[in-house]
Amino acid sequence: MTADNPLSTDPDQTGLSSVLHRNIDALRERREREAKAATLEERIAGLVTRFTGSMAFVYIHLAALAVWVSWNAGLIPGLKPFDPSFVILATEASVEAIFLSTFVLISQNRASAAADRRADLDLQINLLAEHEVTRLLQLTAAIAAKVGVTEAHRPELSELKRDVAPEAVLDRLEDTEESEKA
Template sequence: METDRDHPNRQVSSHMAGIVERNIKALLARRQQEKARKILSDKLADTVTDFAGSLRFVWIHILLFGGWIAWNLGWLGLKPFDPSLVVLAMAASVEAIFLSTFVLISQNRMAALADKRADLDLQVSLLAEHEITRLVTLVTEIAKKMDIPAAHDPEIAELAKDVRPENVLDTMERHERDSL
């Protein structure tokens, strides 16, 4: 009998794969919407940050700063225009100020996006926990009706209780305080 493992490039046409495909498309569409909604300053900050984080940026600076230093140390046989390299240091400092600002703008926006994704993840996890709790209750009742001994396991009763996220956070904070 052939399986999907025998043909790894074959499209899997199961119900789960369709749901996964739908979710991927929805997430990609959402990213495109967020990208389209970015304001000009965010686009500029991202462009500058992307460029500043590239090897092209590094090579340009190696060439520019190296050439500046070589020229002003007299290694190229040209008359120095910044023999103490003070102008170079000032230019590099101003550039660093602006680059760090652009990086912070991009990081702040990415942190806000990460927070939104974490909130979504939490909501999905809470929904899944609620659904699993309901399933445990349902399966336990079915097991009791069928007189299956495992239905009387005390751990199952504990799992059938709804978990309140605020209680979990309070417990985590209490344990954290107690461990200090």
């Protein structure tokens, strides 16, 4: 929006309109608020998950595993093996896997909740846009009828002017899924 015209959406030097800048800023602020609202446990789970999903984690594990195996296989002179059957290594790996999978699940639950909120927002915006387009079609048809444009009476336009009932669409989708499963 420019100072001359508050409804203007002229793109700036970046090619983005002021509305897009506002939306991007609003989403960034929302994510920052959500990050601040995260519990200590969620933040810890996020940090652990980010680190364990990194190449640094892989390199550290490869190095530790190489040292462990070399030591306990007797390949390092002067060091007496402490886990020659690798039972301790297997136990340690199993316990680590339990904790890492739990941290990943915690992070996925949080990400899933955020995705559900975004999906709900998308649905609401899509329903609003559909409603607005339907009203615009009705208004355009009324104007066309008033000025005598006969093209406005095409059958597909009358169908497009009808409101869509989202619950009916969901019911139809569920019926289709159920019939495909059967």
